[in-house]
Amino acid sequence: MTEVVARTWDYAAAPESRDAVTISPRYELWIDGEWSAPEAGEYFPTVDPSSEQELAVVAAAGAADIDRAVAAARTAFERGWASDHTGRAHYLYRIARILQTRAREFAVLESLDGGKPIRESRDVDIPLAAAHFFYYAGWADKLEYAFPHGTRTPHGVAAQIIPWNFPLLMLAWKIAPALAAGNTVVLKPAETTPLTALLFCDVVREAGLPAGVVNIITGGGDTGAALVRHPGVEKIAFTGSTEVGREIARAVAGRGTHLTLELGGKAANIVFDDAALDQAIEGIVNGIYFNQGHVCCAGSRLLVQESVQERLIAKLTDRMRRLRVGDPLDKNTDVGAINSRAQLNRISTYVRYGIEDGAEIFQPDCPLPAHGYFHPPTMFTGVTQSHRIAREEIFGPVLAVLSFRTAEEAIAMANNTRYGLSAGVWTEKGSRALAVAQALRAGVIWINTFNKFDPSSPFGGYRESGFGREGGRHGLEPYLQLT
Amino acid sequence: MSRLTVTKTNKLFIDGSFVRSESGHTFTVAGERFPRASRKDVRDAVRAARGGYVRWSALTPYNRGQVLYRLAEMLDARRDQLEAGCTGPEEVDRCIDRVVWYAGWPDKLTQVLGSSNAVAGPFLNYTTAEPMGVVGILAPTEPPLEGPLSRLAAVLAGGNAAVVLAGEASAPAAMVLAEGLATSDLPAGAANLLTGPTQETAKVLAAHLDIDALDLDTAADLERLAELERLAAGGVTRVVRQGATEQSLACVAGFVEHKTVWHPRGI
Numbered sequence: 001m002t003e004v005v006a007r008t009w010d011y012a013a014a015p016e017s018r019d020a021v022t023i024s025p026r027y028e029l030w031i032d033g034e035w036s037a038p039e040a041g042e043y044f045p046t047v048d049p050s051s052e053q054e055l056a057v058v059a060a061a062g063a064a065d066i067d068r069a070v071a072a073a074r075t076a077f078e079r080g081w082a083s084d085h086t087g088r089a090h091y092l093y094r095i096a097r098i099l100q101t102r103a104r105e106f107a108v109l110e111s112l113d114g115g116k117p118i119r120e121s122r123d124v125d126i127p128l129a130a131a132h133f134f135y136y137a138g139w140a141d142k143l144e145y146a147f148p149h150g151t152r153t154p155h156g157v158a159a160q161i162i163p164w165n166f167p168l169l170m171l172a173w174k175i176a177p178a179l180a181a182g183n184t185v186v187l188k189p190a191e192t193t194p195l196t197a198l199l200f201c202d203v204v205r206e207a208g209l210p211a212g213v214v215n216i217i218t219g220g221g222d223t224g225a226a227l228v229r230h231p232g233v234e235k236i237a238f239t240g241s242t243e244v245g246r247e248i249a250r251a252v253a254g255r256g257t258h259l260t261l262e263l264g265g266k267a268a269n270i271v272f273d274d275a276a277l278d279q280a281i282e283g284i285v286n287g288i289y290f291n292q293g294h295v296c297c298a299g300s301r302l303l304v305q306e307s308v309q310e311r312l313i314a315k316l317t318d319r320m321r322r323l324r325v326g327d328p329l330d331k332n333t334d335v336g337a338i339n340s341r342a343q344l345n346r347i348s349t350y351v352r353y354g355i356e357d358g359a360e361i362f363q364p365d366c367p368l369p370a371h372g373y374f375h376p377p378t379m380f381t382g383v384t385q386s387h388r389i390a391r392e393e394i395f396g397p398v399l400a401v402l403s404f405r406t407a408e409e410a411i412a413m414a415n416n417t418r419y420g421l422s423a424g425v426w427t428e429k430g431s432r433a434l435a436v437a438q439a440l441r442a443g444v445i446w447i448n449t450f451n452k453f454d455p456s457s458p459f460g461g462y463r464e465s466g467f468g469r470e471g472g473r474h475g476l477e478p479y480l481q482l483t
Numbered sequence: 484m485s486r487l488t489v490t491k492t493n494k495l496f497i498d499g500s501f502v503r504s505e506s507g508h509t510f511t512v513a514g515e516r517f518p519r520a521s522r523k524d525v526r527d528a529v530r531a532a533r534g535g536y537v538r539w540s541a542l543t544p545y546n547r548g549q550v551l552y553r554l555a556e557m558l559d560a561r562r563d564q565l566e567a568g569c570t571g572p573e574e575v576d577r578c579i580d581r582v583v584w585y586a587g588w589p590d591k592l593t594q595v596l597g598s599s600n601a602v603a604g605p606f607l608n609y610t611t612a613e614p615m616g617v618v619g620i621l622a623p624t625e626p627p628l629e630g631p632l633s634r635l636a637a638v639l640a641g642g643n644a645a646v647v648l649a650g651e652a653s654a655p656a657a658m659v660l661a662e663g664l665a666t667s668d669l670p671a672g673a674a675n676l677l678t679g680p681t682q683e684t685a686k687v688l689a690a691h692l693d694i695d696a697l698d699l700d701t702a703a704d705l706e707r708l709a710e711l712e713r714l715a716a717g718g719v720t721r722v723v724r725q726g727a728t729e730q731s732l733a734c735v736a737g738f739v740e741h742k743t744v745w746h747p748r749g750i
Contacts, residue, residue: 131603242719249716254709263719437744441616447746454602458610458743463695464719469741472600474610482733 011324014331016118021109023195027058029065029218030201032072033211039064044220046194049115050328050337050372058194061217063226066186069215070232073157073184076212082154082182085141092137092179094207099130099172102203106168106196111328113195114167115337115373116291118329128453129172132471135455136176139476143181146473150483154182155258156234158479161224162197163240164190164339165294165395171197173470174237175214176455181479183235184213188227191220192340225251233257235479239296242393242419242464260468260478262296262460264393265421268414269299269450270436272407273307275426279448281315284399287424287450289323289335289377293397294343296465297422299450301390302401303410309403313381321364323377335397338373347375347396354380354389359400385416393419407432411439420462424450443469493517493654495524495678496661498531499671510651510679517654520677525687528646528675532617533693535672536644540614542670544590544642551586551639554667555579561659568655569628578632581730585640588735592641596736605748612739614642615721616695619688621681621711622649623700623727628656630727634698635660635674637725637734644673646694648685654678689714696721696738 026043028035043057061069081088099106103126110121143152158178162170167189178185189197197216204214217223221244228236228248238248239262252259269287271280287299304312328336338344355361359380368374375397383390383400390400404410414423422444425436437445443461446452453459458474460466468478494501495518506521520528539547558565558579565575596612618638623630631649638645649657661676677684689697689711697715699708701724708724715722723737 245719246716249719250713253712253716254705261719433746437742438613443740443742445742445744447744449606449745449747452602452604452606452745454600454604454608456600457602457608457745458598458600458741460741462615462740466719467721472610472743473598474741 011332013327015327016108016111016329016331018108018112018329020104021112023056023109025056027056027194027198027218029059029061029069030198030204030216031065031069032215033205036068038062044191046113046192048112049339050369052372055113055195058198058218061188061219061223065217066223066226066230069186069217070157070230072212073186073215074232076210077156077184079210081184081210081213085143088179088182089137089140091207091209092133092140092176095203096130096133096137098203098206099126099133103127103130106199108329109199110168110196111336114164114193115328115339117333117336118331119333120291125166125169128455129168132172132176132455136180140180143476143480146476147480147482153481154479155481156183157232158183158185158235158237159227159230159233160185160187161227161238161240162187162189164193165291165296167193168196168200170239171200177470177475178237178479179213181476183479186215186217186227186233188217188219188224194218228252236260237468237478238262245466258478261466262468262470263464263466264419265296265298265461265465266301266391266393266417266419267297267299267422267424267442268301268303269424270303270410270414270426271305271308271312272427272429272432273305274428275308276428276448277308277312277315280312280426281319283424283426283448283450284316285319285323288399289397290451292335292338292375294339294395295451297444297451299424300394300398300400302399303413304401304403305410306403306405313401316379317362317364320362320377320379323364323366325366325374325376326369335377338375338396341373343395344373344375347394347398350389350392350394350396350398351378354383354387354398354400357387357389359383359387359389385413391417407436411436415441418464421465422446493658495520496664496674496676497524497528498535498675499665501661501665504679512651512654515655517658517678519679520648520684522684522687524677525646525684526691528677529617529619529688529691529693531672532644532646532675535670535674536614536617538670539639539644539673540642544592547589547642548586550668551582551589551636554663554669555582555586557663557667558582558660561663564659565628565656568659570626574626574629578628581633582636584730585636585735588640588732589642592735592739595732596739596741600743607746607748608743610741610743613742615738615740616643617693618643618645618696618698618738619691619694620645620647620698621685621688621700621703622647622653623702624650624652625702625727627653628660630700631657631676632660633727633730634725638698638738639674641735641738643738646675646688647677648681648688649676649678650681651679685711686714689720690717692718694718694720696723699724701726
């Protein structure tokens with residue numbers, strides 16, 4: 001075996017300027033095309049997870065505010081939003097173009113509020129968000145081509161709740177298809193990452209959307225729970241934990257509300273012995289350390305064929321030593337800040353479980369900043385299928401490595417989970433790649449790549465990873481009543 | 484002296500076999516005894532369906548279509564018995580025609596529901612319609628044959644296995660249907676048919692963590708639908724509500740998963 005020589009270089013700090021963005025000390029609710037204070041007068045802080053400094057206070061929407069937002073969305077819906085197909089297309093195109101123009105502002109704000117590396121918010125989150133609006137803009141006046149049979153009618157008011165891992169991108173995944181299909185929306189961003197959704201209100205204003213078509217209300221879990229229970233809501237789209245997804249499904253049981261859920265995952269990333277190992281290493285790293293592992297489709301279970309395990313782990317540990325953890329705004333940073341104190345605690349708990357259950361831990365010797373919520377890239381080897389770190393979603397930079405001998409065994413292990421959002425397959429043999437992709441019970445299969453997203457590509461899960469698809473023609477369907 | 488007729492013992496249809504209810508209970512419709520499925524029978528049927536799903540979904544779509552077409556043939560051969568168990572010849576005609584209609588879908592689903600996606604990068608990207616898994620069906624009981632048969636045919640056309648709760652009034656028709664299923668080359672466990680009151684068994688089925696979807700009878704009262712949907716939420720089980728007499732692609736599409744596959748393009 002080749003000896004791996006670990007060398008590290010010091011990089012000069014290369015921080016992106018914060019000047020691109022102006023943060024207000026206080027944010028209100030965006031209802032009916034204007035800012036309005038929450039009736040109960042309550043606000044909560046949002047912090048920069050890399051410094052633990054407060055960035056702003058944000059309104060906590062209560063029942064009365066939700067009533068106003070849903071009513072505004074209802075009125076806007078009835079004012080002809082659904083019938084102006086060309087208008088909707090043009091508004092959505094405008095939003096896409098404005099997001100592109102203001103991309104730098106959004107990227108910096110996303111990294112400040114959420115902790116993700118600027119390289120990712122600049123190169124992935126914001127461009128993809130704009131692309132989603134551009135893609136669905138083109139559907140708004142072509143719905144009869146998407147669903148040529150029967151009739152297609154928007155539901156009305158869509159309540160949308162999004163997570164903190166890809167704040168603006170998830171907003172785009174929700175709002176773009178909903179508006180294209182002719183619905184109006186009330187969207188609640190995550191409690192810890194509201195700022196880009198609030199900046200998006202200014203894009204809505206700049207694009208000149210009719211008042212009430214897009215309403216953004218901020219708050220915590222209580223606000224979300226009240227929103228999904230509101231009787232004026234015809235459609236609910238939720239992305240978040242399986243636990244909350246279940247609660248929502250229970251809450252709307254029997255009501256006939258249209259529901260789509262995009263929930264957790266515990267994806268298997270399967271590496272066969274004939275895989276191009278260096279490419280696989282990049283895919284594994286991207287699969288689990290992209291966005292600090294705060295990714296529902298993260299490749300958190302690495303299944304390696306026994307004959308290459310030793311070689312692969314040597315390469316992987318070497319690669320992990322080169323990951324740079326630190327300031328999210330630094331353009332060299334690979335792994336940014338964990339999104340919140342609560343999430344950091346959760347990750348630490350799972351790391352302890354991994355050790356307690358008998359797996360072997362590896363963490364590169366990387367310096368972590370003195371302040372803020374940071375966690376080193378972590379890998380466990382010697383993991384078995386019964387270990388908690390192999391069964392439960394950690395939502396952090398923690399990889400569980402398991403080994404297999406045959407393809408049948410790998411498929412069985414990969415499918416041995418309550419989840420089914422994504423999976424990865426690494427092999428140079430085409431027939432094997434296609435057969436394994438077919439046998440895997442997951443909604444997105446990446447062969448010789450991982451964590452790739454595109455507005456034209458349907459995304460969503462099997463089993464407890466939720467139901468419904470976002471992206472592509474399929475992503476319009478949850479927002480239309482088809483007959 | 485006239486010959487004594489050999490009467491049929493009605494049984495549940497689980498895992499390709501005709502079995503009595505493990506509970507030993509029966510109920511009566513029009514003077515005839517039928518097995519009353521228990522909670523345990525439901526659990527046994529779900530386990531059988533999981534195995535049946537593996538066998539059924541592994542067949543080629545062309546093959547699945549032929550098996551469904553053979554089901555239509557087998558039902559046609561039992562017209563007299565079916566007519567006796569339902570509203571009459573017109574219902575039987577409708578049902579057989581419907582099975583033929585669904586028999587044409589398995590090898591066309593992906594062409595109609597799937598897509599090739601033009602992503603902004605050097606990747607092949609396609610979406611196919613895949614079987615969802617095991618579907619629990621609370622069958623409409625009116626019309627007695629059309630209710631269970633319509634729902635089952637759509638679910639099977641999607642490549643899924645099913646556990647059908649046929650209720651009480653449908654029992655005579657369901658028995659004949661089971662015999663049609665048993666002789667149509669459907670793999671064991673792909674379709675399981677249980678008779679008897681559904682008040683309790685439907686709850687067991689809805690809450691079962693090894694079903695992927697639940698097909699609810701729209702004729703059931705709202706309170707009951709709400710209770711079953713709440714139970715289904717525990718496993719993030721998909722819930723579909725469809726009418727007894729509906730024949731549409733949507734009835735199949737509700738029970739497929741869309742799978743998207745990415746592969747790089749490069750020289």
